[in-house]
Amino acid sequence: MNSHVPMPSMGVLYLSEGSQKFQLTRHAPSEDLRFFVKHYWIVTWDLTGQPPYLQDVFPNPCVNLVIEPGKSGIFGPAKAKFSYLLQGQGCVFGVKFKPGGFYPFLRRQVTGLSEHPIPIRDVFDVDAAQAERDILSRKEERQMVELAEGFLRPKLPGKDETITLINDIIDRIRDETDITRVDHIAECFGLSVRKLQRLFHQYVGVSPKWVIQLYRLHNAAEAAERGRQPDWLKLSMDLGYHDQSHFIKDFKAATGKTPEEYARRNA
Incomplete structure (x- = not known):
């Protein structure tokens, strides 16, 4: 597994086993976004001709903006283990905000996002389907990060x-x-x-x-x-x-x- 930022203390369960099924990389945010964003994460896999693999993720106190074909959205802290079924070939891109770091973008209580995720367009001026096409089609991960930062910056709040x-x-x-x-x-x-x-x-x-x-x-x-x-x-x-x-x-x-x-x- 490659990583461009220090590994957090919580995350993927049974990582040594899962790393044989998928690749997980993390990228540090640019300086102007570092106050709010913990890191960007990218999961890719190719299980062509192999059985599906169910990966478990330990809950953590962060909001995530997720770019995934047909399922993009902004998700609050999970209150229980989250399981994701990997099958075929795919890629998911995520923005993990620092604990509390999403609140200034949302400008209302974060409580409730766990049960009721919201569309990306509710907070950022970007169409989810377009973001999926633009970001997930890139071969270079740094380009993915630059595109995501491009729609985060216009909504960048003052430091709280x-x-x-x-x-x-x-x-x-x-x-x-x-x-x-x-x-x-x-x-x-x-x-x-x-x-x-x-x-x-x-x-x-x-x-x-x-x-x-x-x-x-x-x-x-x-x-x-x-x-x-x-x-x-x-x-x-x-x-x-x-x-x-x-x-x-x-x-x-x-x-x-x-x-x-x-x-x-x-x-």
Whole structure:
């Protein structure tokens, strides 16, 4: 797999297996778009004469603008594992905005995009079908990126420093694995729990509690992938689950497997 930006901590599940079926590249945005855009991603595959392949993607707290034949749109943070069926030959192009980075383009609460994606034309002056033809027909990936940046730039908003705050908060959640409660992260940044929740619903589209749980579940999944056996009971208690069954349900929603099934697959 090639990459032009550092790999994020969350993304494709079972990547070593999937990389035999498709190619995933990521490209850094131009300087003027870097405040809002995390990276561009491109998935290509050629399974001609081979069985279809179902690839699972771990949820993350980002909005994605997706260019795909007949299915283009703007999608909010997924609240559960997303599965994509790769078959035949194809290409999908995506713009991954930083957490909170899409809000200034949308100018309304991001909450709701997860359940109700919107057409690209609702935000940017571009016809989805034309964008599909223009971008997906290019052989050079840098040309794809330049075309996408061409329709992002005319709508470029002013910088909103709340985005910086939100990304600092999410980076802290990602890096400090002992953070398991909303009041803990709120205290770290001198915010009330209520204000923190309001900011996340407005800018990110999901709750801070969901983001904390997501990263801790991903930490556990990563440990299992590396052959380490997490203490599932301790993790579920640390995250505030009153019984392990609810923890198992959320883990399965995020990965498609129960903790034990996930550990066995990576054994």
